[in-house]
Amino acid sequence: MVTENINSSAIHEATAAALGFYFQSQFALLTLISQTAGEAAVAVERLDDVELKVDGQQLLYQLKHSIQGSPPVVTLASVAFWKTIKVWIDALPLVSLADTTFHLVSVGKVPIDSPLAALCDPGGDREVLLEAMEKEADRVATERASAKSAGAKLPHAARAPGCDAFLALDHSTRLNLLRRVVIKQDSANIGQIPDEVAKRLHLIPRSQRLQAANRLLQWWDLQVVFSLCGKRERVIQRSEMEQQISSIIADLENGTLVAEFSGLSQPEDYEPDGMLTRQIALVKGRPSDIVKAIRSQWRAKEQRSSWIVNNPQMHSKIASYDRLLIEHWSDRHTHMVEDCADLESSQVEAKGLELLRWTHDLAPIQVEPIAHGWSAHYYVQGTYQVLAIDRHVGWHADYLKLLQD
Known part of the structure; x- marks a missing residue:
């Protein structure tokens, strides 16, 4: 998970990192609730930021979150893009490429004239993009080699691992990988996800959907934490989510008040009156x-x-x-x-x-x-x-x- 941020100071970086992980959890719920197959299931921070299994297919999601008013665009020069390529190449031995799709989810947009625009269309031609990526990776490798020969500081340190890993693949594997890659641009950010979840709670009266979505997200976040620390299975099934939604609906119909903060403690920096x-x-x-x-x-x-x-x-x-x-x-x-x-x-x-x-x-x-x-x-x-x-x-x-x- 890579998070772009407005300010590079340590405090802002820590805030963005925390929001980035929280975004992973919420995006996982939004992804699962958007499925119609009953056997769908997700995992967070396993093979990728979010991993979805549905209808015999495996979908891996790399998330690029941003809280900026104008999120950074995604281009061939983006560090985030090449870090994503490195993550996916590392995962290749662990997946069946024919049954796996790789999704780059970005709050920012891809410029219309960028070769990466081909990835915004699942059926788009990848040949031109492949050539552009090979050219960019070769440029990064050449400039680093020249700097090393001159005894200068090596450039492109953040992008180099991804470029090197891409060049290490044979031509057909590079192309097959790109044919399984999709970019979802202009994604909802963390502040918009509760509303997006609420829109999908069709069985609940419109006036109560946001309330139900917030309750569902609270339950979900706890399940994600438990999955990461070994208190439950790593994979969260859609059936579990549906059961929780049914429980929320019953509480709303009965007017039941829910103890949302049992077992929770105040933040470490909380200062009471x-x-x-x-x-x-x-x-x-x-x-x-x-x-x-x-x-x-x-x-x-x-x-x-x-x-x-x-x-x-x-x-x-x-x-x-x-x-x-x-x-x-x-x-x-x-x-x-x-x-x-x-x-x-x-x-x-x-x-x-x-x-x-x-x-x-x-x-x-x-x-x-x-x-x-x-x-x-x-x-x-x-x-x-x-x-x-x-x-x-x-x-x-x-x-x-x-x-x-």
Whole structure:
């Protein structure tokens, strides 16, 4: 997978690389959901970026992603093109050429006057392209040989392996390879794939397709990760995807809320609102209390946002449930304030710490869930932290006075 990028700095390169891998995963789903054969299956990062098997054929995809407004064009001088050729030549001993097609998927376009334009048409003539590629590969090899003889720095370092591998093939193998190559230009980028997936969910009402597509992508990304780390088979079957779509349809029809963030943790660079830790500091909370609070607050915040984005009507349901949580907290906080009237400050803090830990340990069990069938504890735990940030609840008996600044 090669990713073109706007800025060559390390930070931007890391961002583009991360987006590039995420694009592989999403493109694999888009490819599979576009098939009609029931036995279709895909794998990510095996023989190629994406590998599709359908109707006895093997389709290998090299992806050239870009987040630029004007993505780089694909030409015979492109490093990405020759790196792709090298990948495919390396794969030749592992595949049956007669049953395999090689697809270069690019967000950028191929110039109309480029010899590579022949690859945009599966039935296009490859003879002229073959001659142009041989000429370009010979030029790269000649210039490198001349530089080596002159003791100068060798040019075309990134393209050389692909050019050398291509020249090492005999003429007929080069031509047969090119006859199995197709370029798909002007492809959707990572930001457009959820909409493209949604368009293919024909069994779901139009108004719910994007919501269903986002849920399907979340499930899919997890399957890809599991496939790469050995927690499941490397190949993901279309039947698995169809089963997940059926489950999503059932949830939508029943109005079931899905715990999308169970088992997920906040990003390493996530910084919660400072009020969260200030509230906990008032009752001398331990590091473990802070860790649990931050994790659950992030999950609840993301869950609330996801629900509202996918269904704006959830806003009133969330607000109503917030009021219920505040009521349960208020009953306990009022008693605590009364009990703390004659206590030392350290004892008041200890009472407050008990209230904080009630939100983690008992509240998810004692407070009715936000919806029938909901069982994920993180929503109650984290929503209390969301409310604490806004000072609608607090753990210390005098938290409003102590935090009035």
